[in-house]
Amino acid sequence: MLKLENVHAAYGPVEVLKGINLEINPGEIVALLGANGAGKSTTLLTSAGVVATTGGQIWWEGKPLLRPSPDVVLRQGICLCPEGRHIFPRLTVKENLLSGSYLLPKSRDAAKLDRIFDFFPVLKERLQQLGGTLSGGEQQMLAIGRSLMSEPRLLMLDEPSLGLAPQIVQRIFSIIQTINKEGTPILLVEQNAREALRIAHRGYVIVTGEIVLTDTASSLLNSDEVRRAYLGEDE
Amino acid sequence: MPKQLFLILTLLVGLTFAAGCSKSSDPSTIKIGLAGVQTGNDAMLGKSMVEGSAIALDEWNAKGGILGKKLEAISVDDEGNSEKAVNVANDLVAKGVVAVLGHFNSSCTIPTMRIYNESKILQITPGSTNTKITQEGIPTLFRVVGRDAQQAEVNVNYLFDTLGLRKLAVIHNSTSWGEGIAKEVADLWKKKGGEVVEFSGINEADRDFSANIATIKSKGAQALFGGLMYAQSGPLINKMRKDGLEIPFAGGDGSFDPALITAAGDYATNVFLTFGPDMESKPEARPFYEKYRARYGREPGPYAIYGYAAAQVLLTAMEKAASTDAAKVAEVMHKDTFQTAMGEIAFDEKGDLRKTYFVIWTVKDKKFVVLQQ
Amino acid sequence: MLESFIKSLAGVPWLELLITGTVKGSMYALIALGYTMVYGILQMINFANGEIFMIGMFATVFGIALLSSLWGSFAAINLILGVVFAVILASAYGYGSERIAYRRLRNAHILAPLTSAIGLSIVLQQFISNVVGNQPFTFPNYYSDPFAWRVVTLVQGNPATGAGDVGISMLQVCILTTACLLMTALFYMIHCTRVGIAMRAVSQDRLMASLVGIPVNHVIAFTFIVGSSLAAVAGTLFSMYTTTLTWSAGTASGLKAFTAAIIGGIGNIPGAVLGGLLIGIIEDFTIAILGAQWRNVILFAILMLTLILRPRGLLGERVADKV
Numbered sequence A: 001m002l003k004l005e006n007v008h009a010a011y012g013p014v015e016v017l018k019g020i021n022l023e024i025n026p027g028e029i030v031a032l033l034g035a036n037g038a039g040k041s042t043t044l045l046t047s048a049g050v051v052a053t054t055g056g057q058i059w060w061e062g063k064p065l066l067r068p069s070p071d072v073v074l075r076q077g078i079c080l081c082p083e084g085r086h087i088f089p090r091l092t093v094k095e096n097l098l099s100g101s102y103l104l105p106k107s108r109d110a111a112k113l114d115r116i117f118d119f120f121p122v123l124k125e126r127l128q129q130l131g132g133t134l135s136g137g138e139q140q141m142l143a144i145g146r147s148l149m150s151e152p153r154l155l156m157l158d159e160p161s162l163g164l165a166p167q168i169v170q171r172i173f174s175i176i177q178t179i180n181k182e183g184t185p186i187l188l189v190e191q192n193a194r195e196a197l198r199i200a201h202r203g204y205v206i207v208t209g210e211i212v213l214t215d216t217a218s219s220l221l222n223s224d225e226v227r228r229a230y231l232g233e234d235e
Numbered sequence B: 001m002p003k004q005l006f007l008i009l010t011l012l013v014g015l016t017f018a019a020g021c022s023k024s025s026d027p028s029t030i031k032i033g034l035a036g037v038q039t040g041n042d043a044m045l046g047k048s049m050v051e052g053s054a055i056a057l058d059e060w061n062a063k064g065g066i067l068g069k070k071l072e073a074i075s076v077d078d079e080g081n082s083e084k085a086v087n088v089a090n091d092l093v094a095k096g097v098v099a100v101l102g103h104f105n106s107s108c109t110i111p112t113m114r115i116y117n118e119s120k121i122l123q124i125t126p127g128s129t130n131t132k133i134t135q136e137g138i139p140t141l142f143r144v145v146g147r148d149a150q151q152a153e154v155n156v157n158y159l160f161d162t163l164g165l166r167k168l169a170v171i172h173n174s175t176s177w178g179e180g181i182a183k184e185v186a187d188l189w190k191k192k193g194g195e196v197v198e199f200s201g202i203n204e205a206d207r208d209f210s211a212n213i214a215t216i217k218s219k220g221a222q223a224l225f226g227g228l229m230y231a232q233s234g235p236l237i238n239k240m241r242k243d244g245l246e247i248p249f250a251g252g253d254g255s256f257d258p259a260l261i262t263a264a265g266d267y268a269t270n271v272f273l274t275f276g277p278d279m280e281s282k283p284e285a286r287p288f289y290e291k292y293r294a295r296y297g298r299e300p301g302p303y304a305i306y307g308y309a310a311a312q313v314l315l316t317a318m319e320k321a322a323s324t325d326a327a328k329v330a331e332v333m334h335k336d337t338f339q340t341a342m343g344e345i346a347f348d349e350k351g352d353l354r355k356t357y358f359v360i361w362t363v364k365d366k367k368f369v370v371l372q373q
Numbered sequence C: 001m002l003e004s005f006i007k008s009l010a011g012v013p014w015l016e017l018l019i020t021g022t023v024k025g026s027m028y029a030l031i032a033l034g035y036t037m038v039y040g041i042l043q044m045i046n047f048a049n050g051e052i053f054m055i056g057m058f059a060t061v062f063g064i065a066l067l068s069s070l071w072g073s074f075a076a077i078n079l080i081l082g083v084v085f086a087v088i089l090a091s092a093y094g095y096g097s098e099r100i101a102y103r104r105l106r107n108a109h110i111l112a113p114l115t116s117a118i119g120l121s122i123v124l125q126q127f128i129s130n131v132v133g134n135q136p137f138t139f140p141n142y143y144s145d146p147f148a149w150r151v152v153t154l155v156q157g158n159p160a161t162g163a164g165d166v167g168i169s170m171l172q173v174c175i176l177t178t179a180c181l182l183m184t185a186l187f188y189m190i191h192c193t194r195v196g197i198a199m200r201a202v203s204q205d206r207l208m209a210s211l212v213g214i215p216v217n218h219v220i221a222f223t224f225i226v227g228s229s230l231a232a233v234a235g236t237l238f239s240m241y242t243t244t245l246t247w248s249a250g251t252a253s254g255l256k257a258f259t260a261a262i263i264g265g266i267g268n269i270p271g272a273v274l275g276g277l278l279i280g281i282i283e284d285f286t287i288a289i290l291g292a293q294w295r296n297v298i299l300f301a302i303l304m305l306t307l308i309l310r311p312r313g314l315l316g317e318r319v320a321d322k323v
Helices: A040-047 A070-075 A093-099 A107-120 A122-126 A136-149 A164-183 A193-199 A216-220 A222-230 B002-020 B044-062 B082-095 B106-118 B129-135 B148-162 B174-193 B210-218 B230-242 B258-267 B283-296 B304-320 B326-335 C002-010 C014-042 C049-071 C075-105 C111-132 C139-148 C168-193 C194-204 C204-212 C216-242 C249-264 C269-289 C292-310
Strands: A002-011 A014-024 A029-034 A055-060 A078-081 A154-158 A188-190 A202-209 A210-216 B029-036 B068-076 B100-101 B123-125 B141-143 B167-172 B195-203 B225-227 B247-250 B269-275 B335-341 B345-346 B360-366 B368-369 C150-155 C164-171
Touching: A002 A040, A014 A029, A014 A040, A014 A055, A014 A210, A029 A040, A029 A164, A029 A193, A029 A216, A040 A055, A040 A078, A040 A154, A040 A188, A055 C204, A070 A078, A070 C249, A078 A136, A078 B129, A093 A107, A093 A136, A093 A193, A093 C194, A107 A122, A107 A136, A107 A164, A107 B304, A122 A136, A136 A164, A136 B304, A193 A216, A193 C049, A202 A216, A202 A222, A202 C111, A210 A216, A216 A222, A222 B225, B029 B082, B029 B106, B029 B304, B029 B368, B044 B068, B044 B283, B044 C111, B068 B082, B068 B326, B082 B106, B082 C111, B100 C139, B106 B123, B106 B129, B106 B141, B123 B304, B148 B174, B148 B225, B148 B247, B148 B269, B148 B360, B148 C139, B167 B174, B167 B210, B174 B195, B174 B225, B174 C111, B195 B210, B195 B326, B195 C292, B210 C014, B210 C269, B230 B247, B230 B258, B230 B326, B258 B368, B258 C139, B283 B304, B304 B326, B304 B335, B335 C249, B360 C204, C014 C049, C014 C168, C014 C194, C014 C216, C014 C249, C014 C269, C049 C216, C049 C249, C075 C111, C075 C139, C111 C249, C139 C168, C139 C204, C139 C216, C164 C168, C168 C194, C168 C216, C168 C269, C194 C204, C194 C216, C216 C249, C249 C269, C249 C292
Parallel strands: A029 A188, A029 A202, A078 A154, A154 A188, B029 B068, B029 B100, B100 B123, B123 B141, B167 B195, B167 B225, B225 B247, B247 B269
Antiparallel strands: A002 A014, A002 A055, A202 A210, B269 B360, B335 B345, B360 B368, C150 C164
């Protein structure tokens, strides 16, 4: 579906992506692993139309992806749920969710909301609360819910577990899995490589702007190199 | 960013210079400055005044000019703003004018008359009525209109004696002219034993008078005198009638423009303004009015004929003195009596008209008419 | 000095000043909403908003003149269509100014759009001055006089002089009603519609709004259009109320409305309304008590005091309402 071909990107003079090649197929969860500053988030931001490419090509369903601005990318079906959640702090939970379906038919809102409340019942209780008053875990749920409101055909999640308690991370990862099983492919960037690889089908390892390793999730989990570098295990 | 700001400033400065650029002047002509407000709030009054002077200059040129030379009119716009007036006055001096017909607003004449005096340039103002102007003792300064002290008296006599009112509210536009005449009216009113229940100044840009009207209403005034120009008095009259304030509105020559009637509309009732007598009914003025309409295709403003007469006086005096020297021309002007479109004009030692009379005008069927007393 | 001041207070026609101040304040509020909405969404002062108000004045009169020469003087229809024309033209100016003067400076230093706004305001002012001439214009009496009748007399005064008389005219009622309706519609739009959610989302986090699919540029342009439309209607009402139009009217009223927005808390919508009403009432009381020459001294002293003592304004940036 999404295919990055030799993608380069830079912040000013600093080249961050030095020829990324990456592919996501329908139905997959793909994990993107790497150290801080390796270029994981930049890869997502580039695909979402936030950061411009300086070279290479991004293909989406066989055609070049149009990336003049993030909302245009989103209208083509790719939704990025960025790191840090970025809930609208002074919109209510309900308004936060509805902001995700701007420009989509209103008639589908109710069904989408029901589905999100099935995933995250707590949001239903907090419906009239301001987004900024939610706990970190609730905010992450809201952020994912808001992304789902835009009916993505590819969901990109950046660090969904950041700063959350372990049992909440478990919940969120199981829901990511459910979303995937219901048909949405997911590109997942995670520091928590172990959890990510547990639910992913395939994984890429990115080091200083280049893909150095790609394999199925289970072989990556068992690869010595990955275990040493990203799973924090000693030899 | 500072670069952009710099660019903007440069542009602005450049534009100012471009506007100030002077045409090269011809030494074989006699240059006369025509100065007055031609844009802005008082534009209607000042523009036709300057146009009136221009007509006289053209007439003389058609006759072959004066002292063997052609006349050259240099028309400048002071925008009714005293700072701008000083600028254009300096411009006129630099261009070598021998005399200036202008300015219109007293607030423009007062700062510029010293400039002209220092440069030995003769000045006749066709429109400035502030009493102070002729009190400085400038020997080469004249005016062909009356003084505010005179029109204040006519106003007060009418309201106090004829209408028998005792409580007066006074409002003015805080300019030399407006505040000057307002003070003269208030002083005279008190001298006569009347009560000034409200005396207040407003800004020239103000267009919303509801709070002033509310105050005047609450003070129980029986009449309102406005030291205002027509651009403010028109809307003020309209608003006060709509707000239920039905007392007479009195004003000076600054309010005397058809635009006042346009603005006040059907509410222009009980309006009494002092101005010179009805010129158009004078046979000697008729050719001028015909000429003006033919040339400009519109009705002349009330001050057009004053501009014309001022030019007539100036040029006649120059011919008589056989010189353009301000002192020599002034000498003739102080002595002689001139036949003009406005009738006979003679000046006293201060440069004021020997004989002036203001009359009360009122509005009838959306036209100014002289009130028959 | 003090004694005479207290004496002058006793005679202040407070009831009538309250009415005139509220009426004027409601018009300031409409302009202030434009400042506050644009600030809320872009953190930028759109100084040209006052000029849009002035353009609204002239557009209405121009529209009315055009229509009455086209098919005659049908008072109500021409007036309404004149207002519609003013709103359309003002919206076009608002949209155009955003596109031309601000969009490309959105990520520039904060002084850049501010300077651009001041520049644009001068351009618009001089443009109108050059096009229509810079003498004052009169709002056609034919269209404003029908509103002059007295709806209610609150205090019966002396019918000959008007002394002590207090009442409310149809035009004042219409101004207040129009302002209330527009403000209610605005509140509804911001709080109960999708575009309102989108506007608030953009104001809180522009990048994130774009990431959830909100076309940020359209929403910002829409904000300018709404603000300009409100200013245009205020312009029509103001020119009917004062019966005159001048090319410089936008600066005076615009600055007061801007002060109103600051006093209420810039970015805050109810704050702009509150600030507008306060400014209108304070202005009229100042004129009555201290004289008209003091109105700007007092108003802008209040502005400075607000900035020093309560920089976020009376209602602060109370957030849920920020657009």
